[in-house]
Amino acid sequence: MEIKVLRNVLEANDAIAAENRRLLRERGVYTLNLIASPGAGKTTLLERTLDALKAEYRIAVIEGDIAGSTDAQRIGRHGVPVVQINTGGDCHLNASMVRSALESLPLEEIQLLFVENVGNLVCPAGFDIGEDAKVVILSVAEGDDKPEKYPLIFERSSAMVLNKIDLLGMVDFELDRARATARATHPDLPIFELSARKGEGLEGWLGWVREQIGRHSNS
């Protein structure tokens, strides 16, 4: 009984996600779903990425949080359209929440949409919201064993950002171990090591985003 209902919930979500995906593709919007633990640096990475790319692309952001709108306020300062979703307790965004947010965005004018999911390394991995790709952000402060302990999100992500590398040496984190465990789950996963706070090492990540958009507009 329980399983059946949960499966229905997932199926309903997948149907709405497919509609979101169709709508976004029709409008020529490339969408990245950013997923990470609380405090891994999603918003800071997003701020740096906006500053680097907003002259090249027309960008919008959907912010997902349990409560509050501090992230949307931070993003709003960068001069791009932003919509805040409050899940009111849910541990992830779902396709229906994202559909409502899409209605508030000028999709015709947007080429690149970032969705910052609820801070959680578990639940968001299981819910398609209609994105083109998931990106997992891991902070070195979280430890190098996370891909082993939370495999699904590393499996389902198209890229991994390893953030806060300025803290290497001050925390117990071996780069080689993190890379190896991530790639044991997801061979050939692109991994970008950077410090969003310091604004260092962003080139590889920005290049990957540009490449995805290029591929998307040619497809």
Next chain:
Amino acid sequence: MEIKVLRNVLEANDAIAAENRRLLRERGVYTLNLIASPGAGKTTLLERTLDALKAEYRIAVIEGDIAGSTDAQRIGRHGVPVVQINTGGDCHLNASMVRSALESLPLEEIQLLFVENVGNLVCPAGFDIGEDAKVVILSVAEGDDKPEKYPLIFERSSAMVLNKIDLLGMVDFELDRARATARATHPDLPIFELSARKGEGLEGWLGWVREQIGRHSNS
């Protein structure tokens, strides 16, 4: 329909949690449920706490993870009984998982039980497992805005450990803001600032644990 089933799941969980609580109290076991984001330092805090308290109390540990047993291996090295639960995808422990684990522990011989929940600042807050108290651990690397964004766990915890204070100054974190937002959600919440990795500042936390056990055995 969906809501009803979810409510049934919660009610069933609460009933088993009440049984766990009765069993643990009958055996004189004081139980703490440790909750935090991935990588906030739960296991390291636990290791330091075991080393400090294992001569005073007979302690056991239940480790909750999506997958893997690296944490149970770390804890096992400290010479206390430990049981690993793998949730296989679930974002939190539930009372039924904990009940199974209790069957593998020599409860008659234990005074203090730590349950390390799945790394997640959202889901574990909603599920009673039969503990005496929840403790939330926040790392300064996660940012000072977390109590605002994830209020439930701060509301429901009996104490907060602010970990990795050795990283203050290297991350954007204002102690005053973190304290204020936590206490806006939960007035008078005891907050212990420490570095589990460096083994610094543990006295307040250890004193609080001792005090809880003392109260518990007198009640």
